[in-house]
Amino acid sequence: MQAAFLRWAPPALGLASCALLILIAATRPLPDWSVLLPILSGPFGNIFLGIILDALPFMLMGVILSSILHLAVPEHVIRRLVPKNPVLGIMFACSLGLLFPVCECGMVPIVRRLMNKGMPVYMAAVFLLAGPVLNPVAFASTLMAFGPMREMAYARMGLAFAAAALTGLCLYRYAVGSPLRHSLAGQRGEHVHSHRSFLEGVLRHGSDEFFEMGKFLILGAGVTALVQTLVSPASLSAIGHGGLSAHLFMAGLAYVLSLCSSSDAFVAASFLPAFSKSSLLTFLVLGPMIDFKGTLMLLSVFKIRFVLILSLIAGAAIIGGALVLDWFSSIF
Template identity: 45%
Template sequence: MKVSMLYKTLPLFFAIIFLVPALLVVSHHHQTSLFSHPQLQQIKVLFIGIFLEALPFVLLGVLLSSLLQIFIKDAWIRRFSPKHPVIGVLFGSMLGFVLPICECGMIPVVRRLMLKGMPVYIAVTFILSGPILNPVVLSATTVAFDAYPEVIWSRMGLALAVAAAIGFIIYVRSPKNPLKLSLDKVQMQSDALPFHQHTKTWSSFFVHAGNELIDMSKYLVLGAFITACIQSFIPREQLLALGDGSLSSYLFMMGFAFVLSLCSTSDAFVASAFTHAFSIGPLLSFLVMGPMLDFKGLLMLLATFRIKFVIGLCLLVIVLVLIGSVAIDFLY
């Protein structure tokens, strides 16, 4: 690794951690004529609240992801891959507690695991459940919905049910190689990765963490800003009309999650802002749909797997998340 690359990344890494929140707080206390309009003030207050609440969990997810990327060998995981399908699905569903990787870095890791022999159904189960069923996301969801514990456990339960069901469906269909490229070509690309991805040094750790934090923070900033705008400009009555329990409320929140493409370590804070307008079902459709299938994730899936496989996977996610969310809404 070049030392200059580290020097370029570290300032950005620490700027996001310390300077961005400081600037947001300072701007909150020093009003200017440009932002003196009440609605703009409301947007700024909501944006700062969402951003500052979610940033520590995004940072924690980045550090854990970077530690796994730099210091943990994929071969160590392969040795524990079970052979029985039931145990394999449960293993893939619970792997997120051992490898708490956000969906932003999930696809490259899973592709490497598949190249080392992990079965397709376990890998896909991990792709779907890992971004939700991990300690970082559980902690973030607990903080965001501390007054609504039913949302916390319903999110985890629905994510487990959807991921396990899709894992069993893929096992029955038994696709031999859903990867878009042949295994040989993907292996050649893996061998040709930049040098910093093969070195096990603290310098490469900080470079990877800095790049991850920069990449994930832009989605957090965009999502927090759009959410603040929606709450400020869309009348409460219209939001309540969308959340009246009809099918439109579920489709709206699922589409909202797909478009925002938030990291799973921060989406709970965005969803918690809609507790006044939506029942538990639409909130769950947002909290489960987004980490399993969003815009940026779809692009990564299309770049990795065959189109036919991705289309089938997307349809399964949409249908099962919708059915599960409606069912849980009836229970409460």
């Protein structure tokens, strides 16, 4: 009796809710949504929808891969594949980024699943940071955006690799305990019974993670669109060649704009006359690793202390590496 109630109660409540909404719509006047049209059709709406449309395919790819990992790959396989040596483990995690064309929006569910399958914290952090930058889509878009300045694409890959590896080594040395807010093993819908098909399990797990991550993506896209609408690009060029200040400014801009790693190179190239190439590298590497919408998604999965430590180490490594390249600017 109880099992039958739990099985049929959710769809019955859903049908009742739909019927109630239809009755309300039929008997009461609907609100006037025309006041929102100027907002949605203006710069804010264009930027907001652009961020959402850019990120959704990659986030969808991420949650599908996460569900397949959960259903098809046992824990002992992950533990056997993971190298025991930390240096080899970091190289392995960076190489994963070359294989998966997933941006930062889709990395969080994949990394969480890998950690629950047995991947160490430091390796998961390296994959989380390096994957959005080292993937072939980001590399190709950087080559296209900067045209003949092909060295920018190679410098971006090199700086991302070095910063992610350094962050991983620091976490291997100092990280203790699990940074996850909660384990996935005990969550609702985690176990797939034998009579359910593999496709059904993938869709069920994917939908759960998609809606869990989607609300943070929408919030981050809204704040990002608001900032881009209010800040004029013409006011950004005053400190473009100011040494450390230029790097700090581009780091903050990358964090706030929260652009996708597959398209941020075109935005960075538009700042080329006003900003140094090394400061643009800070923008190109830090943005996909640490941005506003990504921070919200990380906080939904990881503890605040871990997110803060990860962001500080990675940010310092990126800015420091870009400054070193600035000192050797003759390579450009």
